Amino acid sequence: MRNPLSEKIVQVEPSGIRKFFDVANEMKDAISLGVGEPDFDTPWRIREEGIYSLERGRTFYTSNAGLQELKDEICKYINRKVHVAYDSKHETIVTVGGSEAIDIAFRAMLDPGDEVLIPQPSYVSYVPCAFMADGVPVPVELKAENDFKLTVKALEAVTTPKAKILVMPFPNNPTGAIMTKEDLEPIVEFVLEHDLFVLSDEIYSELSYQGEHVSIASFPGMKERTLLINGFSKGFAMTGWRLGYVCGPQIIVEQMLKMHQFAIMCAPTNSQYAAVEGLRHCEDEVVKMRDAYNKRRRFLMHEFQRMGIECFEPFGAFYVFPSIREFGMKSEEFATRLLMEEKVAVVPGTAFGACGEGFLRISYAYSLEDLKEALGRLETFINRLRAEKTS
């Protein structure tokens, strides 16, 4: 038999998180600080609308780019939140989660050899998606001393004339870093100067705890070179509904639509109807969830300080990214021992890029009670490590 596989795909490394997930899931009484999804149920209004749409028999396809009603609401929402006006007919596609939008964005824009600047640590799919689209992923190292913000200096170190797309993953998974208007200004200048395009993944935009989230698309001259990706998973606690969207220049969006059309057809109809309700009536619920995350974030920062764990204060998403360098251990070793000895699952920083070495991603998408229990175990563990070191 011939080799059934594509050499390119075989080269793609499976997600580092996946490995850890398999171990953690087999442990019976393990508790976790490792999830990347909200602990809240989807607001009932949204769920109820989903049920109702099924009862009404709305079980057909929608048009490829999505329900017009939903696209209208999405564009209104984007305009309300980040002050960028998109045409809901020609500049918007409803996708199967933000992930699909990332995939088809790269495929629509990259030719073999084009470079994609990917700030790291960051979400696990940019590198493989860029690679699968024949692009060359170029990691841009973010540093703890800059609060994991993207700087022009970091970009200058790796940008070549082949660079075509800059990924902007803020608020960031796994570090929780955000980019303020002031932080973005020099990046915008750099992008314009180097004639780059931007894939701005703003899936955590609702979870910003230091003023309103600012989109890079809102800067003069940026709308025409930015794809703004967002979705319902994080802010509206709708991960399992698989619903995201992309807004951007028509010239790019219409090419993306071809791939979406042939590979996906359309996002789940039921989810789309439910999401309309979310955008129209659930902003209060979103605010309530944000307030709850913010309290937990403060609690975690306070606890880390008390335990003497080094951690910069993140103002976005629902992650903190503490340093474990004092223990002189690799992230994966630390995470594995923590899981084996105290049965707490966290994700090693290296799952999000090589420069995540020496860090852990800790999620606060858990109730305060769960966080207390898990932190208690973490404290026991680090006290033991410190005792080992001194003895």
Added chain:
Amino acid sequence: MESELRKQILRHIENHGRVDLGELAILLGTDEVAVANEMAEMEKEKIICGYLTLIDWYKAGEELVTALIEVRVTPQRNEGFDRIAERIYKYSEVNSVYLISGAYDLLVTIEGKSLLEISQFVSDKLSPIDEVVGTATHFILKKYKDHGITMGEKSKSERMLVTP
């Protein structure tokens, strides 16, 4: 800022009852003294009127009967409904009294050990009040949700332990 802190405190304790002040200060990103001062101030101003615990008495093995009583009354000159409401709410058995728009005037909730105890209260105390024209008593059979809290079992999370 001060009134913002007030609102944050109120929103939190509305759902969590009386909490540890030190912890509340951490959650709100302020210091304990500020929280304690605001709470004391709001207690004095009767913005915070009391602290309650929501109990599922049935689960605790206590027999407890709750009734909603619709009361129609004749309002009094110069006093409106306030004086009659006062005559009713002064009874310690009475949990709450609301003035209501619509087919009747006052909605009274009351808790008792048995149906008999409550019916006796209605016939002996409530109905004989001169201004009370009529009553209708509804006994509560099951509480699904009270004060924003769903009674009953919490469902177990089905999230996977580790996800990207």
